[in-house]
Each structure stands twice: as structure tokens, then as C-alpha cells.
Amino acid sequence: xxxxxxxERPEAASTEEALLRQRLRRERINKLVFRFLGYVFFLxxxxxxxxxxxxxxxxxxxxxxxxxxxxxxxxxxxPDAFRATLLRIFVGFTISFLIxxxxxxxxxxxxxxxxxxxxxxxxxxxxxLIWALITAIVFGNREIGPIxxxxxxxxxxxxxxxxxxIRALPKDLVDMGKAFDVGLLRRNRHIVIPHLxxxxxxxxxxxxxxxxxxxxxxxxxSSSRGIGFEMRLATQLFQTDEFLAWVLMFFFFxxxxxxxxxxxxxxxxxxxxxxxxAA
Amino acid sequence: MAxxxxxxxxxxxxxxxxxxxxxxxxGFARMLFPVAVILFWLGAMNVIISIWPFMAExxxxxxxxxxxxxxxxxxxxxxxxxxxxxxxxxxxxxxSLIRLGAGFAIAMVLGTIIGLAMGLxxxxxxxxxxxxMAILAMPALAWALFLSLAFGFGHTGPxxxxxLTGIPFVIVxxxxxxxxxxxxxxxxxxxxQVPQQRITRHVLVPSLMPFxxxxxxxxxxxxxxxxxIAEVFGGQDGAGWTIKFWYxxxxxxxxxxxxxxxxxxxxVLEKIVFDPIQRRVxxxxxxxxxxxxVEKMFDEPRLALDMAxxxxxxxxxxxxxxxxxx
Numbered sequence: 001x002x003x004x005x006x007x008e009r010p011e012a013a014s015t016e017e018a019l020l021r022q023r024l025r026r027e028r029i030n031k032l033v034f035r036f037l038g039y040v041f042f043l044x045x046x047x048x049x050x051x052x053x054x055x056x057x058x059x060x061x062x063x064x065x066x067x068x069x070x071x072x073x074x075x076x077x078x079p080d081a082f083r084a085t086l087l088r089i090f091v092g093f094t095i096s097f098l099i100x101x102x103x104x105x106x107x108x109x110x111x112x113x114x115x116x117x118x119x120x121x122x123x124x125x126x127x128x129l130i131w132a133l134i135t136a137i138v139f140g141n142r143e144i145g146p147i148x149x150x151x152x153x154x155x156x157x158x159x160x161x162x163x164x165x166i167r168a169l170p171k172d173l174v175d176m177g178k179a180f181d182v183g184l185l186r187r188n189r190h191i192v193i194p195h196l197x198x199x200x201x202x203x204x205x206x207x208x209x210x211x212x213x214x215x216x217x218x219x220x221x222s223s224s225r226g227i228g229f230e231m232r233l234a235t236q237l238f239q240t241d242e243f244l245a246w247v248l249m250f251f252f253f254x255x256x257x258x259x260x261x262x263x264x265x266x267x268x269x270x271x272x273x274x275x276x277x278a279a
Numbered sequence: 280m281a282x283x284x285x286x287x288x289x290x291x292x293x294x295x296x297x298x299x300x301x302x303x304x305x306g307f308a309r310m311l312f313p314v315a316v317i318l319f320w321l322g323a324m325n326v327i328i329s330i331w332p333f334m335a336e337x338x339x340x341x342x343x344x345x346x347x348x349x350x351x352x353x354x355x356x357x358x359x360x361x362x363x364x365x366x367x368x369x370x371x372x373x374x375s376l377i378r379l380g381a382g383f384a385i386a387m388v389l390g391t392i393i394g395l396a397m398g399l400x401x402x403x404x405x406x407x408x409x410x411x412m413a414i415l416a417m418p419a420l421a422w423a424l425f426l427s428l429a430f431g432f433g434h435t436g437p438x439x440x441x442x443l444t445g446i447p448f449v450i451v452x453x454x455x456x457x458x459x460x461x462x463x464x465x466x467x468x469x470x471x472q473v474p475q476q477r478i479t480r481h482v483l484v485p486s487l488m489p490f491x492x493x494x495x496x497x498x499x500x501x502x503x504x505x506x507x508i509a510e511v512f513g514g515q516d517g518a519g520w521t522i523k524f525w526y527x528x529x530x531x532x533x534x535x536x537x538x539x540x541x542x543x544x545x546x547v548l549e550k551i552v553f554d555p556i557q558r559r560v561x562x563x564x565x566x567x568x569x570x571x572x573v574e575k576m577f578d579e580p581r582l583a584l585d586m587a588x589x590x591x592x593x594x595x596x597x598x599x600x601x602x603x604x605x
Contacts, residue, residue: 058428129504
């Protein structure tokens with residue numbers, strides 16, 4: 001596009017503008033080239049390592065993994081595993097999001113904030129592994145295990161974001177509400193929650209990025225369906241190519257949800273609020 | 280304001296009032312939390328056992344858990360004889376920490392080099408960008424399983440897991456740090472012909488410090504979380520391996536007890552190690568809005584990342600040359 005425009009009016013524009021445009025174009029091309037080189041470099045290392053540095057059984061190259069992805073699709077295991085895992089993430093993270101948001105909102109009260117402080121700290125800092133193991137040993141392979149693990153690892157992310165929002169709450173509006181004797185519930189409904197919406201959304205995105213990882217982790221220990229289970233199976237059968245195929249498939253799918261779907265949704269949702277959309 | 284007024288008016292009238300103001304303080308609420316957890320624990324146990332009676336054998340009571348923890352803590356001092364298969368909690372955490380330290384050091388060095396290069400050159404940035412993002416989003420579990428398959432049991436898998444989980448956070452933070460260095464100060468130093476060494480020492484390093492600190496903090500804590508998972512699958516000892524050992528032995532009380540060690544370790548690391556350092560590092564520079572955001576979101580380096588990507592997105596369409604944030 002840019003080239004045709006410039007061909008149409010070669011020396012018409014001021015030379016400064018032309019120079020600038022040229023520089024920008026060169027930069028963009030430069031960037032694309034290096035990006036491409038990056039892909040070539042990393043994929044090349046991976047392909048080279050397989051079979052030369054380590055045996056091919058240990059590190060199957062990208063072409064081999066792509067083939068295996070095709071094979072697995074052909075077997076028809078994929079939709080089942082995805083459905084099981086996504087259902088767990090959905091149920092677990094919905095509960096977690098609600099709990100996290102409620103704790104964040106009631107933490108406007110300083111006493112309650114003090115009460116939940118350590119819960120949030122522990123949830124943020126402790127490794128997800130311990131929740132996966134505890135829920136696995138207590139609940140076996142009942143569905144409630146992964147759900148509790150998801151709640152325990154992700155609710156705090158929502159809470160932290162919500163309390164971030166609470167800190168930025170428009171105090172004057174709340175004070176005015178109080179002065180005019182607006183009740184607690186209505187104040188929350190009409191001032192606090194609309195103000196918090198973008199923070200809730202950030203919490204949603206962060207929480208989701210942790211939730212899918214924890215879900216897969218719990219599935220490795222305690223389930224007989226889902227991505228984590230397939231990963232464990234491939235590991236135990238020592239099929240590295242199948243393992244990588246499962247990991248990469250779900251990785252790209254989760255990234256797609258996280259970066260594309262949620263972000264597009266967010267942009268749409270907040271289009272009416274310029275300052276949020278810009279931030 | 281309201282709180283100050285309440286504080287001034289409420290207490291200092293008799294013991295009863297002092298008692299109530301203590302009960303109402305957030306500090307008391309914080310102390311109440313562990314009590315509430317134990318009560319909830321006992322209550323939930325009763326409910327679950329009344330539904331599924333066989334669960335009585337699985338569910339550990341707080342006392343059993345404490346017993347398991349006490350055994351781990353006191354073990355070496357009682358008789359000095361260790362079970363041949365396992366070490367006590369100090370030894371296992373020590374071993375894990377050595378692995379963590381090794382991986383962390385490598386991640387810091389490599390990450391700083393790559394991060395500096397990415398911050399300074401747009402070409403290098405384009406070269407690495409997508410791959411750093413991909414590695415950052417990859418779950419530690421994937422590395423742990425894959426590396427334990429590829430390298431077997433031992434040190435290699437866990438240490439490589441620490442490196443791979445930690446390095447993207449170092450890179451992202453250092454890159455942001457370089458991009459946020461105050462360019463005016465460089466220009467000024469140059470126009471006053473300050474030698475390069477002193478510019479590095481007095482301008483670049485101080486402005487990088489907070490980002491460096493954020494890098495250390497994230498890489499360390501994320502690396503730790505990755506390491507314990509890697510030890511579960513590819514270790515022969517260490518903290519992660521031990522909790523899996525109890526899991527495989529079906530000792531629920533020991534698993535929960537060991538989980539408490541992980542929780543305590545994480546809290547100690549946060550409150551006793553990182554918070555004081557943070558206060559020191561940030562003392563001279565009270566307002567770094569970007570970083571404050573990052574700091575509040577412990578374990579959410581993604582925020583830094585998101586800011587980085589937002590910055591990228593805003594820089595891309597108009598392609599301004601040097602981005603300088605205030």
C-alpha cells in the first residue's frame with residue numbers, strides 16, 4: 001500500500017515528510033525481517049537439536065511435532081480432552097472470580113481487609129503444586145478437587161485487582177452518596193461496581209492465565225480426562241512427540257483465548273469509556 | 280478522614296472501650312484468620328465425613344498435620360538417625376534452594392544481557408520478542424515434564440526449568456528499565472562531557488535498579504514455583520520431591536504439613552527478604568508509577584508484560600523513534 005501511494009506522487013510532498021516516511025518504512029521492514037530471522041533461528045535450533053544434540057526420541061523437532069498433532073487430530077481425542085479441561089476451567093474460575101470479587105469489594109471495610117490479608121498473601125505466593133497435591137489426595141479424582149485448587153490459586157488475583165480499583169475509587173462520589181443517605185447496597189451498585197468494571201476485567205484476564213495452568217497441573221495428578229491427563233499419559237509412555245503435541249495445542253488455544261478473545265471482548269466492552277480503553 | 284476521626288473519638292474511656300477498639304482493629308482481624316481457618320477445617324471435615332464416612336481415614340486433623348510438621352522440624356535433634364530414604368525439611372529445602380540459586384543466577388545473567396540488548400536495539404527486540412512472550416506464557420509444568428523426559432532424573436531438568444520459567448521475567452523487566460531511563464539526563468551528562476563510566480554508574484544503574492529488583496523478585500518466586508514442579512517429576516530429592524513422596528505414600532497429613540512449609544517459606548521470602556530490600560531500593564525514588572503497578576501485583580509480572588505490549592502497540596502504528604515515558 002505505502003509503496004503505491006508514494007509512486008503516485010514521487011517528489012510532490014515536502015522532502016522532510018518523504019524522508020520521515022521512508023525512514024519509518026525502512027524501520028518496519030527491518031522489524032519484520034528480524035522477527036522472521038528470530039523464528040528461523042529458534043525453530044532452526046529446535047530442529048537441529050533433535051537427533052543431533054539429543055536423540056530424536058527425546059527432542060522431536062517441530063516438523064515431527066506438527067505431524068503428531070495431525071495424527072492426534074485424526075484419532076479424534078482432541079475435542080474430548082479440550083471439552084473436559086475447558087469445562088473445569090470454566091466452572092472453577094467462575095466460582096473463583098465471584099469469590100475474589102466479593103472479597104475485594106467487602107475489603108472496603110478495614111477489618112475485613114485485615115481478616116483476608118493473609119489469605120490473599122498465601123494464595124499469591126504459595127506454589128500451585130501444593131493445592132494440586134492436597135486436593136488430589138483429599139478428593140481423589142472427584143471433580144471438586146481441581147475446582148478447589150483453581151479457586152485457591154486464582155481468587156487472590158481478582159481480589160488484588162479489585163482492591164486496586166477500590167483504592168482509586170472516586171471518594172467524592174461515595175461521600176456524596178453517603179451525604180444523601182444512599183444505602184450501602186445502592187452505593188455499591190451504582191458507584192462502586194461500575195467504577196470497578198475495568199479492574200474486574202484485568203483480574204479476569206490475569207486469573208484466567210493462571211487458572212488454565214493450575215487446571216492442567218491438577219489434571220496431571222488426579223483425573224482421567226483432559227489435557228493434563230493426556231500429558232501424563234504421553235509422559236508415562238515416553239512419547240515425547242505426543243507430549244509436545246498436546247502441550248502446544250493447548251498452549252496456543254489458551255493464548256488465543258487470553259490474548260485475542262478476552263482482549264477483544266474487553267475493548268468492545270469498554271468502548272464507551274475512553275479513559276479505560278486508552279489505558 | 281473518617282477513620283482518623285473515629286480513632287480520635289473512640290478509645291481512651293475505660294477498659295471496655297479499649298477492648299472493643301482492639302476487637303475492631305484490622306490487626307486483630309488478621310490474627311483471627313488462622314483461627315477461622317482451623318474452625319472451618321474442622322467443620323468441613325465433619326460435614327464431609329457425614330456425607331462420605333470412609334473419608335475419615337483420608338482427611339487429616341490439624342493436630343495430625345502439626346505432628347507431621349513437628350517430626351520434620353525436630354527430627355534431626357531427637358535421635359540423629361535418619362530414615363535412609365529421606366532427609367528432613369532443612370536439608371530438602373536447602374538442596375532445592377541450591378538448585379534455585381544456580382538456575383536463578385544463570386537466568387539473571389542471560390536475561391540481563393538479552394533484556395539490555397532488546398531495550399537498546401529495535402532489531403534485537405523484534406528478533407526475540409515473540410519467543411520471550413511464548414516462553415513466558417508456557418506453564419512450568421510443561422517444562423518440568425518435558426525436561427524430565429529429555430534429561431532424566433537429576434539436577435539438569437530442575438535447573439533448566441528454573442532458568443526457562445525465570446528468564447522471561449528478567450528480560451521483560453530489564454527491557455522496560457532500559458526504555459524508561461531518563462534520556463534527558465543522558466543528554467545532559469553528555470553535553471557536560473561526563474565520562475561514560477560515571478554516566479553508567481550515576482544515571483543508568485540507578486534508573487535500572489527498581490526494574491532489576493522487580494526482575495529478581497519475579498524470577499526468584501516464579502523460578503521457585505517451577506522448581507518444585509520440576510522436582511516432582513525429574514528430581515531425586517528436594518522440597519518438591521518430598522511432598523510428592525508423601526503424596527505417593529498416601530499420607531495426607533504429611534502432604535498438608537509439607538504444604539504449610541511451602542506457605543511459610545513463601546511468606547518468609549516475601550516479608551522478611553523482599554519487602555525490606557524493596558523499601559531500600561525504592562526509597563530514593565518514591566514515584567515510579569509503572570513499577571508501583573507492577574509491584575502491587577506480586578506474581579503478576581504479566582502486568583509488566585501487558586504494559587510492555589501496550590507500549591509496543593502504541594509505538595507501532597506511528598512508529599515514533601525513541602519512546603520516552605515521563
